[in-house]
Amino acid sequence: MNWWTKKSSNPFQFYTSVKLREVTGRKARTLRELVEIIKEVSGSVIYYHTHVFLQRHQNISPEPPNDFAFWVSSTLGENKLSEELASIDICEFSTIRELRERIIKTIENHLFETKEPQRYALQGKEFEFIKAHSIVMPAGFTAHNLKEFATILEKVTIHSIYFHIFEARLRLEKAVNDFAFWIGTSVGSPELAKIIESLDPYTFTGEGLRRELIKIINDWCTTHK
Amino acid sequence: MKIADYEKLVGKDIIYELTLLAKKLKRKKIQCINSTRVGGGVAEILSRLIPLLNDLGIDATWDVIAADTDYFNVTKAFHNALHGRKVDINQSMFDKFLSTGKKILKDTKIYGDIVFVHDPQPMMLVDAKSRGNKWLWRCHVDVSRPYPEVWEFLRKYIEKYDSSIFSSPKFASKLDIPQFLVAPSIDPFSEKNRDLTKTEIDTALARYGIERDKPIITQVSRFDYLKDPVGVIDAYRLVKKYIDCQLILAGNEAADDPEMDMVYKDIMQHKGDDPDIHVLLIKPENNDLDVNAIQRASAVVIQKSIREGFALTVTEALWKERPVVASAVGGIPLQISHGHSGLLCHTVGGAALHIRELLHSPEYARQLGKNAKEHVRRNFLSTRHLRDYMMLFLYLYNPQDIIYL
Numbered sequence: 001m002n003w004w005t006k007k008s009s010n011p012f013q014f015y016t017s018v019k020l021r022e023v024t025g026r027k028a029r030t031l032r033e034l035v036e037i038i039k040e041v042s043g044s045v046i047y048y049h050t051h052v053f054l055q056r057h058q059n060i061s062p063e064p065p066n067d068f069a070f071w072v073s074s075t076l077g078e079n080k081l082s083e084e085l086a087s088i089d090i091c092e093f094s095t096i097r098e099l100r101e102r103i104i105k106t107i108e109n110h111l112f113e114t115k116e117p118q119r120y121a122l123q124g125k126e127f128e129f130i131k132a133h134s135i136v137m138p139a140g141f142t143a144h145n146l147k148e149f150a151t152i153l154e155k156v157t158i159h160s161i162y163f164h165i166f167e168a169r170l171r172l173e174k175a176v177n178d179f180a181f182w183i184g185t186s187v188g189s190p191e192l193a194k195i196i197e198s199l200d201p202y203t204f205t206g207e208g209l210r211r212e213l214i215k216i217i218n219d220w221c222t223t224h225k
Numbered sequence: 226m227k228i229a230d231y232e233k234l235v236g237k238d239i240i241y242e243l244t245l246l247a248k249k250l251k252r253k254k255i256q257c258i259n260s261t262r263v264g265g266g267v268a269e270i271l272s273r274l275i276p277l278l279n280d281l282g283i284d285a286t287w288d289v290i291a292a293d294t295d296y297f298n299v300t301k302a303f304h305n306a307l308h309g310r311k312v313d314i315n316q317s318m319f320d321k322f323l324s325t326g327k328k329i330l331k332d333t334k335i336y337g338d339i340v341f342v343h344d345p346q347p348m349m350l351v352d353a354k355s356r357g358n359k360w361l362w363r364c365h366v367d368v369s370r371p372y373p374e375v376w377e378f379l380r381k382y383i384e385k386y387d388s389s390i391f392s393s394p395k396f397a398s399k400l401d402i403p404q405f406l407v408a409p410s411i412d413p414f415s416e417k418n419r420d421l422t423k424t425e426i427d428t429a430l431a432r433y434g435i436e437r438d439k440p441i442i443t444q445v446s447r448f449d450y451l452k453d454p455v456g457v458i459d460a461y462r463l464v465k466k467y468i469d470c471q472l473i474l475a476g477n478e479a480a481d482d483p484e485m486d487m488v489y490k491d492i493m494q495h496k497g498d499d500p501d502i503h504v505l506l507i508k509p510e511n512n513d514l515d516v517n518a519i520q521r522a523s524a525v526v527i528q529k530s531i532r533e534g535f536a537l538t539v540t541e542a543l544w545k546e547r548p549v550v551a552s553a554v555g556g557i558p559l560q561i562s563h564g565h566s567g568l569l570c571h572t573v574g575g576a577a578l579h580i581r582e583l584l585h586s587p588e589y590a591r592q593l594g595k596n597a598k599e600h601v602r603r604n605f606l607s608t609r610h611l612r613d614y615m616m617l618f619l620y621l622y623n624p625q626d627i628i629y630l
């Protein structure tokens with residue numbers, strides 16, 4: 001079978017998502033305050049602090065996609081906790097609620113175990129909670145088969161790739177990313193869908209992620225003729 | 226410039242995103258209002274963004290309020306008070322603000338579906354708010370530690386707006402209306418940022434008798450103690466012990482700052498007779514081109530400020546692929562990711578150490594510069610600024626966490 005040109009049962013409509021940032025006015029000076037505010041803020045705030053850093057710095061390096069980890073280390077000097085927060089495997093979670101619970105548990109375990117006095121952030125170095133509003137719109141591209149899909153992946157904005165890989169799965173609670181879902185159900189290739197689904201997107205730069213997706217599809221279509 | 230001109234810098238995809246957003250705003254009239262058409266950052270930004278919005282098919286206009294000098298003296302004092310500076314504020318100043326504010330309200334025609342007011346001077350116009358229009362207040366000032374009496378007075382007006390905009394979460398203050406974050410931007414095609422030929426760079430340097438025989442370290446800033454020019458000279462001297470280099474301290478001759486003469490005197494005294502320190506008072510008519518040339522000719526750009534706003538001079542240097550050493554203050558950490566797109570410092574010794582590292586490792590310096598340009602390209606050019614404003618305009622009509630267009 002020629003997987004390149006096999007027509008999908010439903011076309012894939014690419015969307016893109018841009019972010020508007022809102023100050024919540026909530027600030028934490030200590031780990032205790034951080035964890036209490038994390039419990040209270042909306043999912044859009046948790047999404048912002050676990051994903052938008054990645055998007056803003058996506059050209060530079062595959063940074064740990066987690067503002068909490070960065071602040072805990074750079075401001076409070078809690079390097080062990082920072083590593084624990086940075087290494088939370090976001091791919092394990094299909095909802096922001098689950099991710100939030102893991103972050104809370106990680107910080108509370110640390111607070112329970114630590115014997116040191118509480119550390120305070122200096123004035124001006126507090127953790128500032130920000131909320132991300134997403135504006136989602138059609139990106140203007142539709143794919144009817146894998147060939148078109150790979151071609152569009154080359155030219156669509158990186159915001160579009162992030163939307164389908166991260167935001168659709170976690171923020172819109174679709175359980176799997178949009179690309180894997182379409183390939184599995186509409187193209188009819190659960191095998192390729194599984195490869196896309198098992199990709200660890202958090203450790204790629206933006207362009208690296210784009211290249212990797214295209215390479216996976218190219219390689220798979222070439223070896224499955 | 227036309228929006229299509231930016232395509233070669235930011236890519237087709239980003240321009241396409243802008244056109245998608247713009248389509249949804251086609252029927253809205255955007256009225257921007259500030260206090261001056263020339264001079265200052267706000268006028269510079271508006272003069273750049275309004276034509277681009279128009280080019281995207283959006284009906285955006287720009288109006289300027291008229292008021293007497295006394296009023297602007299009062300708003301200047303308020304501006305300084307919002308910045309947290311100690312200023313003498315008295316009841317007559319509040320009275321002047323209110324009486325002239327009423328006159329401005331009477332003289333200014335409000336016709337926008339979205340009325341976009343910049344800074345405190347035209348703030349009272351919000352009293353013309355009706356059910357049919359949306360009001361946005363853009364604060365270009367750091368109000369993190371404002372003088373309380375002035376803040377409480379202005380706050381009553383700010384909270385009549387539908388939303389407010391700040392450059393950084395650190396500049397925001399507690400308000401009962403939504404506060405959005407929109408970072409400033411630079412225009413890659415402006416005289417200060419456009420590509421220059423080698424001849425243009427050499428000609429500009431020759432104007433000041435500077436040769437490129439030794440690596441150049443540069444700080445561009447107005448002569449202000451908050452920019453720590455004396456600290457920059459100290460850092461240069463620590464570098465000079467190991468590397469024969471020269472230092473440029475470049476400031477605008479026309480800076481409207483009464484402290485400038487005193488700071489300049491201190492700098493000259495600290496410089497002594499070192500011929501490798503060039504203190505440049507750049508004429509306003511040459512400022513943009515010369516700053517551009519000096520930044521491009523520099524081996525390292527430094528910004529050793531004690532306090533900063535967003536620090537657009539850093540953005541300009543990063544865009545020119547210069548390795549930058551800058552204090553971790555104000556908006557600088559938003560622009561520099563330490564070790565990736567530049568180096569952050571906290572002390573004179575730290576600044577000197579990083580400058581030496583960069584001068585000794587040109588490959589590392591080149592890589593930082595390359596990353597820096599890419600970071601600015603994605604986050605701090607006019608196109609991103611346009612996108613943020615358009616998103617905000619759309620949000621006013623769809624105040625949701627996730628907005629589907």
